[in-house]
Amino acid sequence: MQLPDLEAWAIFAAVVEQRSFSGAATAIGVSKATVSKAITRLEARLGTSLFHRSSRKLTLTDSGKALAERAQRIVEEGHAAEEAAREAATAPAGLVRVAAPMTFGVRHVAPAIADFLLANPAIQIDLTLSDTRIDIIAAGIDVALRIADLPDSSLRARRLASVRGHIVAAPAYLARAGTPAHPAQLAEHACFTYTNRPNPTWQFEGPNGEVAAIRPSGPLAADSGDAMLPALRAGLGIARLPDFIVDDDLAAGSLVTILPEWAGQPIGLHLLTPPGARRPARVETLIAFFADRFRNLAANP
DSSP states (O other): OOOOOHHHHHHHHHHHHHTSHHHHHHHHTOOHHHHHHHHHHHHHHHTSOOEEEOSSOEEEOHHHHHHHHHHHHHHHHHHHHHHHHHHHHSOOOEEEEEEEOHHHIIIIIHHHHHHHHHHOTTEEEEEEEOSSOOOTTTTTOSEEEEEEOOOOOSSEEEEEEEEOEEEEEOHHHHHHHOOOSSGGGGGGSOBOEETTSSSOOEEEEOTTSOEEEEOOOOSOEESOSGGGHHHHHTTOOEEEEEHHHHHHHHHHTSSEEEOTTSEEOOEEEEEEEOSOSOOOHHHHHHHHHHHHHSTTGGGOO
16 A cells, blocks of 8 residues: 655645745755755655646646645644644643633632632633623634524533523512512513513413413613612512522522423523634643533533
8 A cells, every 4th residue: 555645745835835845945954955855756646737827926726725734734734633642641731712602700710710620620610791692713712612592603512510490589679569470470570671682582381281482571671681680689570590599589589480380491501612623732631620520400500
C-alpha cells in the first residue's frame, strides 16, 4: 500500500493560503526549493497540475481549486491529532467560555464552577450570565446552559435535567381577582411576561389530555424572572416561572401555585456547544462535570 504524501499536501495547503511559493516557504520555515519540489511531487502523484505558474502570478487550476479544501482539512486533522495527544499526556488546561441564564447562573452555575476550579486548577473559566439568548458561535462560547423548550438548531445539545414550571401568584392577588379554574381564564388576568421571548404563548395539557393555550398580557414584562418576584409578592399579577426561582416563596407561602393539575409546556436544562466533531479536553471535562452536577436538578439546593 502506498502511503499518502502528507508533507506535500500540507505544503500545498500553505501555498494556497499564502498565494505564493516563497510566502509558503517563509510561513512554514523551509526553503522555496523544498516547496517547489513538494508541489511537483504531488502533481506527479495526482497526474494533474495544481497551479498555473507565470513570472508574475500564481493561480489555482480547476483541479487545484477542487483539492484546496481537502488539503486544508488534512492539515487541520493533523493539528487536531497532535493537540489530542498533548492533552492526553497532561491534565486539561486552558480557558473555557461559559454562558448561562442570570438567576440559574448565580444560584447553581457559579457554585458549581467554584467546585470545578478547585478540582481542575489548570483550567480557567470566563462566565457570562444573561437572560438574553446570545449567539454562542459569534460570541466564542464553548459551553452554554439554557433552560427552555429547545428549538432545532445547528448547535450540539444535551438535555441535562428537567425543570418544572409553575403558574404562581400571591394570595392577596387571588383574593382580589379570583383564582383561575382553567388556563383559558388566565387571559382575563394580569400576567407577567418575559421580554426575551417574543410573542409568548403559554401552553397547557390537562389531566384528561385537553390542550389549552393563551397569550398572556399584563402590567409587567421583564427579561429576568427574579425581577418579577417583588411585583408578584405585592399582589400585582400572575407569572409562569421555573421552580428554582419560586421554590422559596412557595415554601414560605408568599406565593401559591395555580392550576397545578395542568402540565405546562415541557422545559429542561440543556447544555449546548458549537457544532464540530471534536472538543478540547478542558471543554469535555467541564461538560462531564455539569452533567453530573445537574442530573438531579430538583434535588439540588
